[in-house]
Amino acid sequence: MRWRMQPSGIITLTTDFGLADSYVGIMKGVILGIAPQATIVDITHQIAPQDIHQAAYIVQTFGAFFPPGTVHVVVVDPGVGSKRRRIILTTPVAAYVAPDNGVLTYVWREAMARWGTEKCAVYNLTESRYWLPHVSSTFHGRDVFAPVAAHLTLGVPPAEFGEQCEEIVEAMLEQPSRGRQGELVGRIIHIDHFGNCITNITLKHLKEAGIGERMAAQLIGQRIEGLYRTYSDVPIGALVALIGSSDHLEIAVRNGNAAQTLGAGIGDIVRVFPFTHDAP
Structure with missing residues (x-):
């Protein structure tokens, strides 16, 4: 299958590099040196270091909002320099360039x-003529992905970068389960800048559980108690449960920081009960 999408000229970057070092700027320099007319959009560089699960969540939240033909680069790569593959995933509307470690x-x-x-198709990046001449064993974001x-x-065409693969490596991303009292049992998978605790429980999961x-x-x-529409539906400082912009259940504090208020972190368990049941 050949990618027939006309490139938009837009490249997005999602990494765990932070902003204190030169890594992000270097990647942009490499891109612009090859494609001077490219438009580069920073999604985030604040993924927790080596956190593949958080990266996987973030990456699925933004693709639908970019023009067809956008190239999304994801570099959260604890296995950099190892034998893990480097891949392109193409869909009818976008291409994703990333390590094959579960981030996609x-x-x-x-x-x-x-x-x-x-x-859709997956290609293994093996054609070194499309990389930088010298490839570091610790910075494939600069030398390969950019x-x-x-x-x-x-x-x-994506097929020029290497042979086609049948599938990708999928991370062991835990799905919500049912508890002994019929509740949904999920976990926090992301804490945003505001301290909102975003879970792996989606609106679809809630509906399926009644x-x-x-x-x-x-x-x-x-x-x-209660599922609200927005933060301002509760008093300032109150805890609130709502469906956020990515259709995931989140726990927040109006005008506050839920993670700090509760002492919550990524991986903590969230249980959701029908109101007729008493939570322990």
């Missing part, structure tokens, strides 16, 4: 559900 898990699953293998993304925006607005969530011994 959600994107891959959504693409397979929506388009299937007939319209130049590949730049060449993609210039119209080089849980609606009359519900109670339990996190770190705190019970949050």
Whole structure:
């Protein structure tokens, strides 16, 4: 399957590099040296170091909001320099350039559900003529992923970068389960800049479990009653459960920081009960 999408010239960057060092700027320099007309968009460089699960969540939140033909580069790569593959995932609307370590898990699953293998493809990046001449064993973002993304925006077909693969490595991303009292049991998978605790429980999960607005969530011994539409539906300083912009259940504090208030962190368990049940 050949990628027939006209490149938009847009490249997004998602990394765990932070902003204190020169790594992000260097990647941009490499891209612009190959494709001077490229438009580079920073998604975030604040993924927790080596946190593949957080990266996978973030990556599936933004692709739908970019023009067709956008190239998304994801560099959260604890296995850099090892034998893990470097890949391009193409869909009918975008291309993703990343290490094959699970960071594309959600994107891959959504693409397979929506388009299937007939319209999506994965390519192993083995053609070194599209890399920088010298490849460091610790900075593939600069030496491999950035130049590949730049060449993609210039119209080089994905198949030119290496052989096609059948599938990708999927991270072991835990899905919500059912507890002994019929509750949904999930976990916090991301804490945003505001301290909102975003869970792996989606609106779809709640509907399938028959849980609606009359519900109670339990996190770190705190019970949050009701499912609200937005933060301002509760008093300032109050805990609130709502469906956020990515359709995931989140626990927040109006005009406050839920993670700090509760002492919550990524991986903590969240239980959601129908309101007719009493949470422990």
